[in-house]
Amino acid sequence: MSLRIFVPRDAGAVAVGADEVALALEMAASKVDVEIEIVRNGSRGMYWLEPLIEVATPQGRVGFGPVTESDVNSVLNAMISDGAHPLRLGVTDEIPWLKRQTRLTFARCGIIDPRSVEDYRAHDGYKGLERALTLTSDAILADVTASGLRGRGGAGFPTGIKWKTVAQTSGEQKYIVCNADEGDSGTFADRMIMEGDPFVVIEGMTIAGITVGATKGYVYIRSEYPHAVEAMNVAIAAAKRAGYLGARIGGSAHSFDLEVRVGAGAYVCGEETSLLESLEGRRGLVRAKPPLPAHKGLFGKPTVINNVLSFAAIPFILAGGAKAYADFGMGRSRGTMPIQLAGNVKFGGLFEIAFGITLGELVDDIGGGTFTGRPVRAVQVGGPLGAYFPRALFDTPFDYEAFAARDGLIGHGGIVIFDDSVDMAKQARFAMEFCAIESCGKCTPCRIGSTRGVETIDKIRAGERVMENIAVIEDLCNTMKFGSLCALGGFTPYPVSSALKHFREDFGPTPTRLEAAE
Amino acid sequence: MAPVYEPWDAIRGAEIIAEHTHLEGATLVILHALQEAFGYVPEPAIPMMAQALNLSRAEVHGVFTFYHDFRHEPAGRHLLKLCRAEACQAAGGDALVARAEAKLGIAMGNTTADRRVTLEPIYCLGLCATAPSAMLDGRVVGRLDEVRIDALVAETQR
Numbered sequence: 225m226s227l228r229i230f231v232p233r234d235a236g237a238v239a240v241g242a243d244e245v246a247l248a249l250e251m252a253a254s255k256v257d258v259e260i261e262i263v264r265n266g267s268r269g270m271y272w273l274e275p276l277i278e279v280a281t282p283q284g285r286v287g288f289g290p291v292t293e294s295d296v297n298s299v300l301n302a303m304i305s306d307g308a309h310p311l312r313l314g315v316t317d318e319i320p321w322l323k324r325q326t327r328l329t330f331a332r333c334g335i336i337d338p339r340s341v342e343d344y345r346a347h348d349g350y351k352g353l354e355r356a357l358t359l360t361s362d363a364i365l366a367d368v369t370a371s372g373l374r375g376r377g378g379a380g381f382p383t384g385i386k387w388k389t390v391a392q393t394s395g396e397q398k399y400i401v402c403n404a405d406e407g408d409s410g411t412f413a414d415r416m417i418m419e420g421d422p423f424v425v426i427e428g429m430t431i432a433g434i435t436v437g438a439t440k441g442y443v444y445i446r447s448e449y450p451h452a453v454e455a456m457n458v459a460i461a462a463a464k465r466a467g468y469l470g471a472r473i474g475g476s477a478h479s480f481d482l483e484v485r486v487g488a489g490a491y492v493c494g495e496e497t498s499l500l501e502s503l504e505g506r507r508g509l510v511r512a513k514p515p516l517p518a519h520k521g522l523f524g525k526p527t528v529i530n531n532v533l534s535f536a537a538i539p540f541i542l543a544g545g546a547k548a549y550a551d552f553g554m555g556r557s558r559g560t561m562p563i564q565l566a567g568n569v570k571f572g573g574l575f576e577i578a579f580g581i582t583l584g585e586l587v588d589d590i591g592g593g594t595f596t597g598r599p600v601r602a603v604q605v606g607g608p609l610g611a612y613f614p615r616a617l618f619d620t621p622f623d624y625e626a627f628a629a630r631d632g633l634i635g636h637g638g639i640v641i642f643d644d645s646v647d648m649a650k651q652a653r654f655a656m657e658f659c660a661i662e663s664c665g666k667c668t669p670c671r672i673g674s675t676r677g678v679e680t681i682d683k684i685r686a687g688e689r690v691m692e693n694i695a696v697i698e699d700l701c702n703t704m705k706f707g708s709l710c711a712l713g714g715f716t717p718y719p720v721s722s723a724l725k726h727f728r729e730d731f732g733p734t735p736t737r738l739e740a741a742e
Numbered sequence: 743m744a745p746v747y748e749p750w751d752a753i754r755g756a757e758i759i760a761e762h763t764h765l766e767g768a769t770l771v772i773l774h775a776l777q778e779a780f781g782y783v784p785e786p787a788i789p790m791m792a793q794a795l796n797l798s799r800a801e802v803h804g805v806f807t808f809y810h811d812f813r814h815e816p817a818g819r820h821l822l823k824l825c826r827a828e829a830c831q832a833a834g835g836d837a838l839v840a841r842a843e844a845k846l847g848i849a850m851g852n853t854t855a856d857r858r859v860t861l862e863p864i865y866c867l868g869l870c871a872t873a874p875s876a877m878l879d880g881r882v883v884g885r886l887d888e889v890r891i892d893a894l895v896a897e898t899q900r
Binding site: 235236238239240271272274406407408409410411412414415447448449450451452485486487488489490491502503504505506507508523564565566567568569572573574595596604608638640641642643646651654658661662664 | 884885
């Protein structure tokens with residue numbers, strides 16, 4: 225007999241023992257004389273079940289997890305006999321946590337072999353590009369615009385308008401740049417898709433290239449993601465061999481080439497102009513805008529720069545899904561958002577769903593609260609530059625504008641959950657400290673303000689003239705917010721101000737009344 | 743497994759630089775390649791890069807010093823990076839960092855006197871749903887607890 229077994233190669237699964245499980249499976253199979261084929265897939269995004277291994281059956285793929293090396297023999301026996309096992313999860317697709325999602329961007333992640341173009345094609349891959357090759361640039365732009373897709377990196381700028389600007393700008397050389405410098409804590413969707421379905425990113429970038437007339441693209445991946453770097457390099461080589469990259473893509477007149485570049489541990493390089501500087505081989509100093517990258521981007525040439533998830537959303541949209549995509553969501557936030565539940569969470573992972581779901585549903589129903597079992601006290605949405613929300617704001621729907629209206633942001637869709645042991649003054653201090661470490665140094669409010677912020681919060685935490693120092697922090701936040709060139713200095717006030725506003729009690733006693741002057 | 747690096751050699755350094763000079767914006771690529779070969783970016787490589795890329799020494803030095811990844815001197819035999827970002831903080835990472843520091847007798851950002859191990863902070867490995875996380879000599883480890891952090895520290899002592 226022969227079994228097809230899936231063991232994720234995703235870094236999140238590898239970090240909890242997937243490689244050891246794969247090795248042990250091969251050993252165990254050789255002993256019981258069963259032929260097995262191990263496919264190293266991406267993650268399904270249910271990280272509390274990782275390593276989640278699956279076996280192909282006539283009923284569908286049956287999952288087991290979380291599997292350790294010592295479980296392998298008994299799990300393999302259960303796979304062979306189709307019998308019961310304490311770790312058996314049933315048909316993976318039927319697991320409610322997965323079934324409740326709307327997976328458009330992550331449709332294939334965890335399902336296909338991320339190194340195989342054939343497998344990608346067998347699961348509707350390259351349909352978007354094939355259709356795009358039959359369309360004019362204007363018709364592609366019309367689809368992207370109609371989908372309502374907004375930049376998934378955090379800024380939420382309409383992708384159709386960005387692409388149109390580059391398409392209309394003349395230039396002998398144009399570039400497509402993929403921002404895979406996913407530095408926000410609590411986010412891992414870019415990593416997951418690059419490791420689990422890299423071809424969807426390649427396809428999205430290729431479509432961007434033929435739309436705006438760019439022949440060269442770069443994927444800028446942070447150095448903290450070695451697995452993603454490898455996965456993208458392998459996939460790019462495979463796409464080249466299959467004629468999907470290089471000269472005359474898919475037999476058309478278009479050429480498009482891709483190259484991976486690796487960052488070097490600078491958080492600020494996630495900011496698009498800093499990233500472009502870094503790609504050019506310079507210090508990652510933020511550029512003033514205008515000129516926009518669409519007019520003068522990489523090496524001064526017209527450049528489309530988008531987040532990984534924006535490119536990854538494109539193939540579905542171009543495969544005739546523009547209207548279907550736009551039909552999901554609320555208000556001006558159309559489509560789906562791959563939301564990441566992280567930190568002190570019981571059921572952590574990637575949950576792709578239409579905009580509009582409330583923060584409370586995400587944290588309590590889907591995330592299941594904390595893994596420590598203590599009450600949820602705060603969540604930080606949108607990475608180190610995102611606001612801390614208390615339970616009182618859990619009715620906020622996941623939507624760019626709804627979060628902005630409550631002085632927050634959804635950013636890249638990461639939600640970090642904290643239990644009631646969190647010290648919010650410490651978290652506010654960390655936000656300033658992180659900004660001080662990562663500031664590129666170009667503008668004063670960010671460079672100096674962050675360091676002064678750390679010092680002032682230290683004074684508050686030591687109980688030194690608390691009221692006056694809180695006023696200093698508020699003033700400092702205001703200066704950083706309006707005086708910084710980019711989002712690092714400009715948004716660091718979000719976590720600080722929100723911690724102060726919603727968790728004032730953590731910053732020392734509030735005087736109930738002023739003493740009457742003699 | 744501790745990585746093995748070549749000792750600095752100017753001829754080998756020049757070869758590595760020459761391999762990449764044809765690339766657009768090659769500076770970071772070359773710095774990475776040098777560090778991969780030698781374990782750090784040796785000082786004599788900076789003027790060599792400047793000449794090969796037609797840049798000033800100051801420009802190359804500026805790039806080299808801007809990025810956290812590039813080392814001025816070799817790290818310890820093992821490199822243990824512990825994530826200090828919010829998701830790992832929320833999952834109890836700070837206490838594990840303190841534990842590792844106490845066990846190794848060094849603070850974050852330092853190398854033990856016997857040069858066996860360098861302990862460094864890292865800001866997010868993207869393993870935020872299996873936090874707290876670490877990276878030992880390039881290998882990722884998630885769901886850290888006291889037992890696992892002790893095992894990682896023990897591994898650096900072998």
